Amino acid sequence: MKQGTLKIHHLGHSQSERILWLCEELGVPYELVKYDRDPVTQLSPPALKALHPLGAAPLIEVDGMLLAESAAIVEFILNRYGNERLQYGSAHPDYASYLYWFHFANGNLQPVMGRSMMVGRCGLAPDHPVLTSVQGRLDKVLALVEARLAENDYLAGSEFTAADIMSVFSLTTMRLFHPVDLAPYPNILAYLQRIGNRPAYQRALAKGDPDMTPLLT
Known part of the structure; x- marks a missing residue:
């Protein structure tokens, strides 16, 4: 690998799609x-676990440095290669919104999807208090996203940003593992159609997950 070349270790059908997508949006070359x-456990293979103790994906390598955690990787790429694109600076009127929705993805949206998936696999009765509590939280989170997208085309405001790149996985690919009906959320569905029409998103999925049809409906 040439000095300065960005290498992305990508696990299929995972949050590492965010990194491919970000690089495609920015025009950043990568290996x-x-x-x-x-196929049995649906977990990372030994080759990826050998790179990181948690078997985490995504991972990037650049200049001898190995970095995990998708949010950290997104921030690193934005700051190193972004030239202020796909993010708002502190002087921007939507800066606080950008920060909120950027961190909402891994702070609320993805965790509640994960909890809902795990609790749903426990065989609990439909009226079990744990199941109803988790479902109630998921409903609130999706309602919040729906309300935001009723006011704005994108999560941080009128412009597409990295906050969208962070959030879309939970609304699309995550539903391969945990089906969630988005029919009650027309603004989310309209948003996913806008995302699906982005050439960079299409290129990222074609390169990283050519076997997958994105769940945009």
Whole structure:
């Protein structure tokens, strides 16, 4: 790998799609190394676990440095290669909104989807208090996203930003693992159509997950 070349270790059908998408949006060249999930456990393969103790994906390598955690990687790429694109500076009127929705993805949206998936697999009765509590939280989170997208085309405001790149996985690919009906949320569905029409999003999925049809409906 040439000095300064960005290498992305990508696990299929995972949050690492964010990194490919971000690089495609920014026009950042990268070397792609792809890994498939274990067919039985659906977890990372040994080759990826050998790179990181948690078997985490995504991982990037650049200049001898290895970095995990998708949010940290997104911030690193934005700051190193972004030239102030896809993010708002502190002087921007929507700066606080950008920060909120950027961190909302891994702070609320993805965790509640994950909890809902795990609790749903426990075989609890439909009226079990744990199940109803988790479902109630998921409903609130999706309602909040729906309300935001009723007011704005994108999560941070009128412009597409990295806050959208952080959030879309939970509304699309995550539903391969945990089906969620988005029919009650027309603004989310309209938003996903806008996302699906982005050439960079299409390129990222074609390179990283060519076997997957994105769940945009």
